[in-house]
Amino acid sequence: xxxxxxxxxxxxxxxxxxxxxxxxxxxxxxxxxxxxxxxxxxxxxxxxxxxxxxxxxxxxxxxxxxxxxxxxxxxxxxxxxxxxxxxxxxxxxxxxxxxxxxxxxxxxxxxxxxxxxxxxxxxxxxxxxxxxxxxxxxxxxxxxxxxxxxxxxxxxxxxxxxxxxxxxxxxxxxxxxxxxxxxxxxxxxxxxxxxxxxxxxxxxxxxxxxxxxxxxxxxxxxxxxxxxxxxxxxxxxxxxxxxxxxxxxxxxxxxxxxxxxxxxxxxxxxxxxxxxxxxxxxxxxxxxxxxxxxxxxxxxxxxxxxxxxxxxxxxxxxxxxxxxxxxxxxxxxxxxxxxxxxxxxxxxxxxxxxxxxxxxxxxxxxxxxxxxxxxxxxxxxxxxxxxxxxxxxxxxxxxxxxxxxxxxx
Ligand code: FAD
Numbered sequence: 001x002x003x004x005x006x007x008x009x010x011x012x013x014x015x016x017x018x019x020x021x022x023x024x025x026x027x028x029x030x031x032x033x034x035x036x037x038x039x040x041x042x043x044x045x046x047x048x049x050x051x052x053x054x055x056x057x058x059x060x061x062x063x064x065x066x067x068x069x070x071x072x073x074x075x076x077x078x079x080x081x082x083x084x085x086x087x088x089x090x091x092x093x094x095x096x097x098x099x100x101x102x103x104x105x106x107x108x109x110x111x112x113x114x115x116x117x118x119x120x121x122x123x124x125x126x127x128x129x130x131x132x133x134x135x136x137x138x139x140x141x142x143x144x145x146x147x148x149x150x151x152x153x154x155x156x157x158x159x160x161x162x163x164x165x166x167x168x169x170x171x172x173x174x175x176x177x178x179x180x181x182x183x184x185x186x187x188x189x190x191x192x193x194x195x196x197x198x199x200x201x202x203x204x205x206x207x208x209x210x211x212x213x214x215x216x217x218x219x220x221x222x223x224x225x226x227x228x229x230x231x232x233x234x235x236x237x238x239x240x241x242x243x244x245x246x247x248x249x250x251x252x253x254x255x256x257x258x259x260x261x262x263x264x265x266x267x268x269x270x271x272x273x274x275x276x277x278x279x280x281x282x283x284x285x286x287x288x289x290x291x292x293x294x295x296x297x298x299x300x301x302x303x304x305x306x307x308x309x310x311x312x313x314x315x316x317x318x319x320x321x322x323x324x325x326x327x328x329x330x331x332x333x334x335x336x337x338x339x340x341x342x343x344x345x346x347x348x349x350x351x352x353x354x355x356x357x358x359x360x361x362x363x364x365x366x367x368x369x370x371x372x373x374x375x376x377x378x379x380x381x382x383x384x385x386x387x388x389x390x391x392x393x394x395x396x397x398x399x400x401x402x403x404x405x406x407x408x409x
Contacts, residue, residue, distance in 0.1 A: 003028030012277030012303035019307025118211025155239030336367030
């Protein structure tokens with residue numbers, strides 16, 4: 001028996017391994033990971049971990065003893081180079097080969113690069129991994145001027161961490177609003193005001209032409225904007241989105257379309273081979289279409305669905321999508337998936353920094369974005385999951401207890 005082999009030891013890979021074992025799979029399980037570290041949590045890399053001197057051990061997802069205790073072998077620092085679906089074998093850098101009965105590709109995503117001159121300069125950084133954070137942290141401490149390219153989650157979280165540390169921060173965003181594809185307009189506006197209130201210079205609808213070397217001593221980089229303006233930076237953080245690590249699957253002949261195409265339990269188009277997490281593309285029942293998600297919840301739950309399938313206990317992956325972000329004292333949480341055409345009802349008080357935006361498609365509640373209202377998130381998750389919708393009037397009325405809708409027949 002060759003067992004269950006998993007490429008990539010992060011949320012999707014680890015949860016698949018644990019779910020398979022905990023659901024009775026008794027064959028060998030191997031997690032093959034190119035990073036040398038024990039599997040770790042990524043979200044703190046742009047938040048608390050970047051701000052403080054915390055040790056890497058504080059990020060560990062599961063200790064080595066947990067994997068050992070469950071008979072899950074960790075093969076760290078090993079990169080998978082190729083998959084042969086016909087012989088059910090993967091090859092690692094250096095020539096080693098590993099045979100499998102079931103394979104999970106959980107290779108995640110990587111940072112998108114900017115197609116501009118200067119992208120490769122020392123000090124033009126992206127943030128995906130623990131090693132990236134270890135490079136960024138001392139640079140952040142030493143910097144006085146920081147330029148962030150991209151007003152997405154990672155860019156805004158780094159901007160928040162840098163501004164809190166007293167740095168002069170400029171964020172350059174090409175779109176007309178922050179987090180435009182991910183959150184309701186009221187949330188974009190709130191975060192814009194919040195950042196500006198903390199002294200961050202946010203430029204919307206602004207492009208970058210190139211990144212030059214600084215002119216003299218102490219001037220590290222100059223970011224040249226599309227309007228010709230030149231911004232000095234000690235380092236530049238590029239956060240312009242992620243790209244699925246799907247090349248292994250493509251080369252092996254598996255269907256890919258902005259992610260490795262999978263079904264409701266994570267099966268790819270090749271027998272015995274699954275994909276999950278950031279690298280996969282699935283039909284999401286809440287969106288009603290195929291898409292690729294990048295979130296801890298998605299990687300964890302889809303990974304778990306694969307683990308169950310490998311153990312012979314198939315359960316389709318149907319979780320309501322969730323995401324969160326921390327910026328200053330704002331806890332942003334999102335549940336469900338909205339379209340730009342969905343309309344919005346505000347619950348709570350924007351001025352107090354405690355409000356939710358309920359998104360409706362006709363009479364149906366499809367998503368809720370909240371700032372510092374975790375209670376709304378908990379109930380919204382259950383309501384959306386059960387297909388129950390408050391009326392718009394009930395959603396807007398903070399005196400109305402949304403929990404009563406759960407009890408309704
Ligand atoms: P990944 O976590 O990307 O891990 C894939 C692993 O596979 C990596 O270790 C990679 O090196 C390895 N790998 C790739 N190719 C190979 C190969 N050929 N051989 C061996 N190994 C390979 N999500 C949230 O929900 N909330 C947040 O607040 C949040 N904050 C984030 C902050 C940062 C800085 C980052 C980078 C991400 C954040 N995310 C957040 C997103 C979340 O971390 C990802 O969606 C999640 O990590 C995806 O898990 P995964 O298992 O699919 O892949």
